[in-house]
Amino acid sequence: MIASIVGALVYAFVAALLLQGIRRIVVAHSQFRKGPSVFQAFYDFFKLMSKESLTPNVTSPLLFNLAPILSVASMLVAALIIPLASTSAVGAGDLILVIYLLAIPPIALILGGSASGSPYGAIGAAREVALLIAYETPFIVAMVTVALAAGSFQLNTISTTAWISVLPLAAIAAIWTLPAAAAVQPFDIAEAETEIVSGPYVEYSGPNLALLKLGQWLKIFLYASLIAAVFFGTAIYHFQPAINFVIQFVIIALLISAFIAFWQATTGRTRVTRVLKYYWTVPTTLAIIDLVLYLAGVRYMHFLFGWAGL
Amino acid sequence: MADVNERGFANLKVPIGPSHPALEEPARFLFEVEGEKVVNVDYEIGYNHRSIERLCQERPLSKVVYLVERICGICSHTHPLNHVERVEDIADIEVPERAKYIRTIYAELERIHSHMLWAGIAGEEIGYHTLFMYTWREREKVMDLFEMLSGNRIMHGCNTIGGVKWNVAEEQAKSAVSVLTYLDTAADKITKAVLKDSNIAERGKGVGSLSREDAVRLGAVGPNARASGVPEDTRVMCKYAAYGDFDLEPQTAKDGDVVAQALVRLAEIKQSIWLTKELFANLPNGPIQVEYDEIPPGRSVGRTEAPRGELIHYTETNGTRFFERIKIRSPTLANIPSYVPKFLGCQIADIPIIAASIDPCFSCTDRMTVIKDGKRKIVSARELKTGRI
Numbered sequence: 001m002i003a004s005i006v007g008a009l010v011y012a013f014v015a016a017l018l019l020q021g022i023r024r025i026v027v028a029h030s031q032f033r034k035g036p037s038v039f040q041a042f043y044d045f046f047k048l049m050s051k052e053s054l055t056p057n058v059t060s061p062l063l064f065n066l067a068p069i070l071s072v073a074s075m076l077v078a079a080l081i082i083p084l085a086s087t088s089a090v091g092a093g094d095l096i097l098v099i100y101l102l103a104i105p106p107i108a109l110i111l112g113g114s115a116s117g118s119p120y121g122a123i124g125a126a127r128e129v130a131l132l133i134a135y136e137t138p139f140i141v142a143m144v145t146v147a148l149a150a151g152s153f154q155l156n157t158i159s160t161t162a163w164i165s166v167l168p169l170a171a172i173a174a175i176w177t178l179p180a181a182a183a184v185q186p187f188d189i190a191e192a193e194t195e196i197v198s199g200p201y202v203e204y205s206g207p208n209l210a211l212l213k214l215g216q217w218l219k220i221f222l223y224a225s226l227i228a229a230v231f232f233g234t235a236i237y238h239f240q241p242a243i244n245f246v247i248q249f250v251i252i253a254l255l256i257s258a259f260i261a262f263w264q265a266t267t268g269r270t271r272v273t274r275v276l277k278y279y280w281t282v283p284t285t286l287a288i289i290d291l292v293l294y295l296a297g298v299r300y301m302h303f304l305f306g307w308a309g310l
Numbered sequence: 311m312a313d314v315n316e317r318g319f320a321n322l323k324v325p326i327g328p329s330h331p332a333l334e335e336p337a338r339f340l341f342e343v344e345g346e347k348v349v350n351v352d353y354e355i356g357y358n359h360r361s362i363e364r365l366c367q368e369r370p371l372s373k374v375v376y377l378v379e380r381i382c383g384i385c386s387h388t389h390p391l392n393h394v395e396r397v398e399d400i401a402d403i404e405v406p407e408r409a410k411y412i413r414t415i416y417a418e419l420e421r422i423h424s425h426m427l428w429a430g431i432a433g434e435e436i437g438y439h440t441l442f443m444y445t446w447r448e449r450e451k452v453m454d455l456f457e458m459l460s461g462n463r464i465m466h467g468c469n470t471i472g473g474v475k476w477n478v479a480e481e482q483a484k485s486a487v488s489v490l491t492y493l494d495t496a497a498d499k500i501t502k503a504v505l506k507d508s509n510i511a512e513r514g515k516g517v518g519s520l521s522r523e524d525a526v527r528l529g530a531v532g533p534n535a536r537a538s539g540v541p542e543d544t545r546v547m548c549k550y551a552a553y554g555d556f557d558l559e560p561q562t563a564k565d566g567d568v569v570a571q572a573l574v575r576l577a578e579i580k581q582s583i584w585l586t587k588e589l590f591a592n593l594p595n596g597p598i599q600v601e602y603d604e605i606p607p608g609r610s611v612g613r614t615e616a617p618r619g620e621l622i623h624y625t626e627t628n629g630t631r632f633f634e635r636i637k638i639r640s641p642t643l644a645n646i647p648s649y650v651p652k653f654l655g656c657q658i659a660d661i662p663i664i665a666a667s668i669d670p671c672f673s674c675t676d677r678m679t680v681i682k683d684g685k686r687k688i689v690s691a692r693e694l695k696t697g698r699i
Contacts, residue, residue: 027439030440031439031440031443031444032443032444032447033443119322119323119324119325120324122322123322123324123346123658185437185438185439186437186509188437189659192437192659193331193437194331194332194434194435194437194662195332195658195659195661195662196658197330197331264439265439265440266440267437267438267509268433268436268437268438268441268509268510268513269436269437269438269513269659270509270512270513271512271513271657271659271660272346272657272659273346273657274512
């Protein structure tokens with residue numbers, strides 16, 4: 001039990017930071033650059049941890065200093081619940097709890113940004129709220145569809161099937177939310193360096209900044225892990241644990257390269273007003289179509305590919 | 311701190327600058343925002359006063375060329391070009407044809423790299439880093455071209471009173487033309503991206519619009535005015551250097567928004583590439599420099615087209631080794647008032663791209679700053695006219 005808990009935490013930490021390095025290299029290469037070392041996120045993290053944390057003269061120092069800890073703590077709990085490469089580290093694993101936990105890092109950003117007393121932080125927090133509402137909607141509809149189809153909210157039960165083969169539209173909707181969850185271009189509106197000087201992060205420094213960043217990085221990794229566990233379930237948990245880890249890492253690295261780094265390299269930043277329209281039209285509709293079709297008893301994948309034995 | 315609007319909410323005041331990632335140089339904007347919408351704007355320049363005009367009066371005449379060259383890192387040719395033309399005008403120095411052509415070649419190459427720099431920065435401001443990386447990679451080719459021609463990438467040291475210092479060899483002209491042919495295709499690619507990319511259209515169409523009336527009323531110059539449909543180009547109007555030998559059409563657009571600004575600048579890149587090739591092809595033979603004796607007392611005022619617009623130099627000599635007075639009006643100063651109609655009603659997200667859209671160069675702009683009782687003072691027009699500051 002203890003070994004699996006420590007293993008899951010260490011794996012989540014290393015993988016989250018390594019994936020940031022991979023993402024940055026992929027983006028760099030598509031921009032004709034060499035890019036930083038794959039370990040750059042580790043260097044950044046440990047360097048920031050060794051520095052001093054400044055608390056500005058703000059309205060709520062407690063909230064300001066609590067936000068980074070809240071962000072990382074919630075992600076560490078989520079790392080134990082999401083089945084990373086085998087079953088979940090602490091047992092059953094509940095989908096509703098995980099969705100709730102994955103919303104904590106953005107909320108921590110909103111709290112920290114509002115508490116920082118800076119107008120940039122306040123605007124960044126407001127934008128983060130809009131972003132969160134926008135991408136959570138299709139994501140939750142997709143997840144609920146899968147849970148209904150699986151007849152359970154237990155992740156260990158859900159991940160015994162690769163649901164992408166049954167509910168592909170829900171899978172597309174969920175994967176489509178990845179760039180927004182990762183807050184990269186075109187959805188880096190809450191940070192928007194040239195507009196609002198990285199928004200909620202603006203007053204953070206040292207270990208506080210490191211933890212806030214770590215929370216975001218862990219969130220990207222775990223968000224992709226949840227999608228992998230739900231939609232590629234059996235593909236991951238089919239083999240020996242060591243191989244499972246490799247397969248899980250490769251799937252998430254591919255998801256991040258194709259759906260985060262690619263978007264980041266090929267788009268500019270969009271406007272906050274556009275994000276709601278964007279996510280509430282096509283991705284939400286896709287997820288709802290799958291939900292309605294499933295409830296109506298239409299198994300179209302079976303109809304289309306039934307001969308293949310899916 | 312905040313005023314209360316009609317709905318009873320306090321408007322948030324967002325300061326941008328003097329030091330801000332969206333601004334390459336210090337300037338201060340104070341935006342009053344209602345939600346994400348800008349309802350009022352105030353701007354303040356004067357953070358980069360370097361006392362250039364005073365320094366010009368304090369060193370020997372022949373060394374002022376180098377000082378003037380250092381006013382701006384991007385317009386490092388058009389400033390000294392204007393300056394030496396003023397002195398040549400006062401002393402009646404007849405510059406050889408070949409020197410005029412070489413001056414024009416440098417001026418046009420400068421326009422190409424400046425507009426490419428702008429396109430990259432505009433991409434950066436809307437978070438489009440790939441566009442930034444791409445245009446700046448192509449811009450590097452122009453910088454290499456400068457290095458090949460003059461030995462320097464930024465400060466070419468090309469102009470001197472009575473001509474130019476660097477001649478152009480046959481092989482240099484040949485390899486320059488091949489680089490220019492490559493740049494032509496690169497400019498086409500960027501133009502295609504600006505026209506086709508939905509992301510750029512979303513962030514640029516209708517953003518920071520400046521009507522033709524406003525452009526004329528506020529005295530906008532350069533690409534900023536041409537994007538609003540004012541066909542005003544100093545190269546066409548004044549025919550300085552070798553511009554008299556070629557027929558140039560001012561490149562204009564109608565909307566005056568960010569996309570129009572981009573299209574005008576990209577069309578000018580294409581035009582400059584064509585003109586530079588023509589200049590290399592028709593380069594006359596002969597000397598590149600003439601000697602001159604004394605600079606007599608006199609005064610001269612003239613205009614050149616910097617990449618950012620109309621640049622005015624006023625020069626006065628008094629027969630000694632020093633200048634009596636030099637006054638420089640950089641194009642950014644004329645373009646700053648057009649910020650107000652551009653900013654009003656825009657979204658916070660559009661502030662950086664609108665700020666960048668006129669291609670501001672604040673350090674070239676600052677000519678004076680008033681410090682009274684240890685504090686910076688904003689001087690009103692009336693105080694300036696009466697002289698009681």
